Amino acid sequence: VQLVESGGGSVQAGGSLRLTCTASGDTSAIAAMAWFRQAPGKKREGVARIRKTTGVTTYADSMKGRFTISQDNVKNTLTLEMNSLTPEDAATYYCASSSRPVVSGMSLLATAAYDDWGQGTQVTVST
Numbered sequence: 001v002q003l004v005e006s007g008g009g010s011v012q013a014g015g016s017l018r019l020t021c022t023a024s025g026d027t028s029a030i031a032a033m034a035w036f037r038q039a040p041g042k043k044r045e046g047v048a049r050i051r052k053t054t055g056v057t058t059y060a061d062s063m064k065g066r067f068t069i070s071q072d073n074v075k076n077t078l079t080l081e082m083n084s085l086t087p088e089d090a091a092t093y094y095c096a097s098s099s100r101p102v103v104s105g106m107s108l109l110a111t112a113a114y115d116d117w118g119q120g121t122q123v124t125v126s127t
Helices: none
Strands: 002-006 009-012 017-024 032-038 045-051 057-059 067-072 077-082 091-098 121-126
Touching (some): 032 067, 032 077
Antiparallel strands (some): 091 121
16 A cells, blocks of 8 residues: 655644545555654654544544544545644654554554555644
């Protein structure tokens, strides 16, 4: 599976951005997709996840209420709507896909649960 993110950019604090990830290749093998982010000097952290067949979503606590993940299984796209952005949200955002709906003993937003990754798109938030 190949993943390509788009939509990153620079926004003022309090603003919004919409990220999109387009999947290609063996997309029928995808069971779940997610967004992660990584700020300089920090570990990559899970943002939100969506199960492909059911549409069930999972969010990191700090993103609940501000970020919305959605999918279009016809277009093979994944979207992340981000609102009320703060400088702490500045990071490189990555799209990821997993062939496993659940990995035993592993968080749904663990990086190790995902097989394929995009190159990332940069989000900058200014005050």
